[in-house]
Amino acid sequence: MTLPPEALTPAWALIQDAPTYRTVDALVLRSAFARPIELPREGFAAVAAPLSRATLFTQRSLVLNQLLFNAYEQSNLYLPRRAFAAEDTAAFEAYYRPELVAALSWLKPTLEASAFGWLEASLSAPPRTGEAFRAQCLELLDGYEAVPSQLPARVRAAKDPKAAARAFLIQLAPDFLSEASQMARSMPGNFGPLHSELTKIFIDEFGYGVWDQKHSTLFERCMASVGLSSEVNAYYRWYLPSSLLMTSYFYWVTTAKHRWFDYLGALYWIEAVVPHFNRQFSALLKERFGADTDTRYFDEHVGIDLHHRRMVLDRLITPALATYGDAIVPALHRGLQMARALGDLAEHDYLEQLAFGDGLSPRPAPAHPGAATTLRPGQVLGPRVVDATQVLHVQRGVLDVQVGDGVSHPVPQGHEVTVPQGRLVGAQAGADGAVFTLGPVAAS
Amino acid sequence: MKLSIEARHGATTRFESHRFVCAQLDGQLRVLRDRCRHRGGPISLGAWNLERGCVVCPWHELTNSTRDLLKQELPSTREGDRLLFDFEPPAVDLGVSGPG
Ligand code: FES
Numbered sequence: 261m262t263l264p265p266e267a268l269t270p271a272w273a274l275i276q277d278a279p280t281y282r283t284v285d286a287l288v289l290r291s292a293f294a295r296p297i298e299l300p301r302e303g304f305a306a307v308a309a310p311l312s313r314a315t316l317f318t319q320r321s322l323v324l325n326q327l328l329f330n331a332y333e334q335s336n337l338y339l340p341r342r343a344f345a346a347e348d349t350a351a352f353e354a355y356y357r358p359e360l361v362a363a364l365s366w367l368k369p370t371l372e373a374s375a376f377g378w379l380e381a382s383l384s385a386p387p388r389t390g391e392a393f394r395a396q397c398l399e400l401l402d403g404y405e406a407v408p409s410q411l412p413a414r415v416r417a418a419k420d421p422k423a424a425a426r427a428f429l430i431q432l433a434p435d436f437l438s439e440a441s442q443m444a445r446s447m448p449g450n451f452g453p454l455h456s457e458l459t460k461i462f463i464d465e466f467g468y469g470v471w472d473q474k475h476s477t478l479f480e481r482c483m484a485s486v487g488l489s490s491e492v493n494a495y496y497r498w499y500l501p502s503s504l505l506m507t508s509y510f511y512w513v514t515t516a517k518h519r520w521f522d523y524l525g526a527l528y529w530i531e532a533v534v535p536h537f538n539r540q541f542s543a544l545l546k547e548r549f550g551a552d553t554d555t556r557y558f559d560e561h562v563g564i565d566l567h568h569r570r571m572v573l574d575r576l577i578t579p580a581l582a583t584y585g586d587a588i589v590p591a592l593h594r595g596l597q598m599a600r601a602l603g604d605l606a607e608h609d610y611l612e613q614l615a616f617g618d619g620l621s622p623r624p625a626p627a628h629p630g631a632a633t634t635l636r637p638g639q640v641l642g643p644r645v646v647d648a649t650q651v652l653h654v655q656r657g658v659l660d661v662q663v664g665d666g667v668s669h670p671v672p673q674g675h676e677v678t679v680p681q682g683r684l685v686g687a688q689a690g691a692d693g694a695v696f697t698l699g700p701v702a703a704s
Numbered sequence: 705m706k707l708s709i710e711a712r713h714g715a716t717t718r719f720e721s722h723r724f725v726c727a728q729l730d731g732q733l734r735v736l737r738d739r740c741r742h743r744g745g746p747i748s749l750g751a752w753n754l755e756r757g758c759v760v761c762p763w764h765e766l767t768n769s770t771r772d773l774l775k776q777e778l779p780s781t782r783e784g785d786r787l788l789f790d791f792e793p794p795a796v797d798l799g800v801s802g803p804g
C-alpha cells in the first residue's frame with residue numbers, strides 16, 4: 261500500500277512555501293531552525309522516486325535525504341544557547357509549525373520507502389534460527405575487529421589530516437549532536453522486561469541526568485576542541501547523503517514501531533563496532549590536534565559500548581528470541597545488515613569526498629559555452645551534489661570552491677576545476693564577486 | 705547532617721539526591737552509599753549474594769565486592785531498629801565515576 265501521488269501534492273506545496281527550507285546565503289548555519297533545501301520545482305513524485313545504489317550520490321538523493329532527516333528532526337527539541345532574538349523566535353515557530361510537521365509526516369512513508377527499500381532488497385537471506393543469528397553477530401564482529409579500520413589511515417594520508425578529521429566529525433554530527441534521540445523514540449509504551457533493559461542503555465546515553473556526561477555533550481566538546489562549531493547542525497549543508505541516510509535509518513526503525521526488532525539488530529551492530537573504531541579515532545585526534553584534545557566522546561564509548569553490545573545481545577536480543585522465537589530472526593538480521601551496509605556506504609561517501617578535496621587543483625582553461633552564474637561579493641553557491649562529472653570554470657573574479665567546511669580552493673578567473681560525479685560542492689565568491697559556469701565535461 | 709535508616713538488609717533512604725542502603729556485610733548491618741563502583745548504579749536494586757558479601761549492579765552487571773562496598777560505607781550506630789549516621793553532602797556530586 262502506498263499513498264497516491266495526488267494525495268501528497270498539498271503537503272508538497274506547503275513544504276515548498278515554508279521559510280524553514282528556503283535557501284540562505286551562508287555555508288555554515290547559525291540557527292538549528294534553518295534547514296535550507298534546494299527544492300526542485302518539479303512534483304514530489306520525481307523527488308521521491310525510489311533511490312538505488314546508482315542514484316544515492318546525486319542531488320535528488322541529497323534533497324530526499326534532507327527532507328527525511330528534517331521530517332524526523334522536527335520531533336526533536338532544539339533550543340538556542342542564548343535568549344531568543346526576534347528572528348530566532350520566528351524561525352523556531354516556523355520550524356515546529358504543526359502544519360509543516362504534519363506535511364512532512366505525510367510525505368515520510370514515501371520518502372522512507374524510497375530511501376531504504378532498495379537497500380533492504382539487496383540484503384542476504386537471513387539465518388534460519390535465532391541461534392544461528394547470534395553466532396553470526398559474534399562472527400561478524402570478530403571479522404570486523406580482526407583488522408584496523410582503513411578510515412584513520414586514509415585521514416592520516418590526506419593532504420591535510422586535520423581538515424580530514426574535522427570533515428569526518430562533521431559527517432558524524434547529524435547523528436551524534438542529537439545522540440540517542442532515536443533510542444529515545446523507541447522508549448514510549450510498555451513492552452515488558454525488554455523495555456527496562458533498553459532503558460539501562462538509554463540512561464548511559466543521556467548521561468544519568470548529568471549534562472557533562474551526556475554523550476551529545478561529549479561530542480559537542482570534541483567538536484569545539486578541534487576548532488569546529490558545536491551548534492546543532494551548523495554544518496547541515498555539508499552533510500553527505502549517506503550520512504543523513506544512516507542517521508535517518510535509526511529514526512525510521514524507532515519511529516515505525518513494527519520495525520522494533522530491526523532496530524535491535526541494527527543497535528547491536530552500531531554498539532558492537534564502536535569500541536574498536538573509537539579507540540583508533542581517539543588516538544588519531546590526539547596525535548593530530550595534541551594531547552589536550554577533548555576525546556572523551558570517543559574514549560567513553562570504548563568503555564561503555566563494550567557493555568552496551570553485550571547488553572543488546574544478552575539482555576535484549578536473546579530474551580526477545582526466547583519469547584518471540586525464530587519469527588523475529590528476519591527482522592533482526594535485516595536491521596544488523598542495514599546498519600552494516602549503511603556504515604559502509606557512509607564511509608565510502610566520506611572517503612570519496614576526501615579524495616575530491618585532495619585532488620582539487622585549478623588549471624587554466626578557456627571558457628565553456630553555456631549559461632553563467634553570477635555571484636555577488638561574498639555570495640555563496642549552496643552545496644550540491646553533481647550527478648555527472650562536471651567542470652566548474654570561473655569567467656570573472658575569484659571563486660572559493662569548497663568541498664566541505666574549511667576545505668576549499670580559490671579558483672581564479674580563467675581557471676577551472678573538475679567536480680567528480682556524486683560529489684558535494686559549494687562555493688563562495690571573493691571580494692569582487694564571481695561569474696562561473698558549472699557544466700558537463702566537454703567532449704574531446 | 706544526622707540521618708537514619710531502618711536496620712534491615714535492603715532498607716533504603718535518601719537525602720536530596722543522595723541514596724543510601726542498609727546492607728548485611730562482613731558480619732553486620734552497615735550503611736552504604738547506594739552507588740555502584742562503576743557508574744553509580746543503584747546497588748540496592750541489584751542481586752545480592754549475602755554469603756559472599758557482594759552485589760551485582762542492575763545497570764551493567766558488574767560485581768561490587770565486599771571491598772568495593774566497604775569503600776561506600778558511612779559509619780553508623782544502632783539505636784533500636786534504626787542505624788544513625790552522619791552525612792555531609794559534597795558541594796558538587798555527580799555520582800558518577802570515570803570511564804570504563
Ligand atoms: S553502574 Fe553498576 S555496573 Fe555500571
Ligand SMILES: [Fe+2]
Pocket residue numbers: 439465475561
Ligand atoms: Fe553513546
Ligand SMILES: [Fe+2]
Pocket residue numbers: 465531564565568
Ligand atoms: Fe552506546
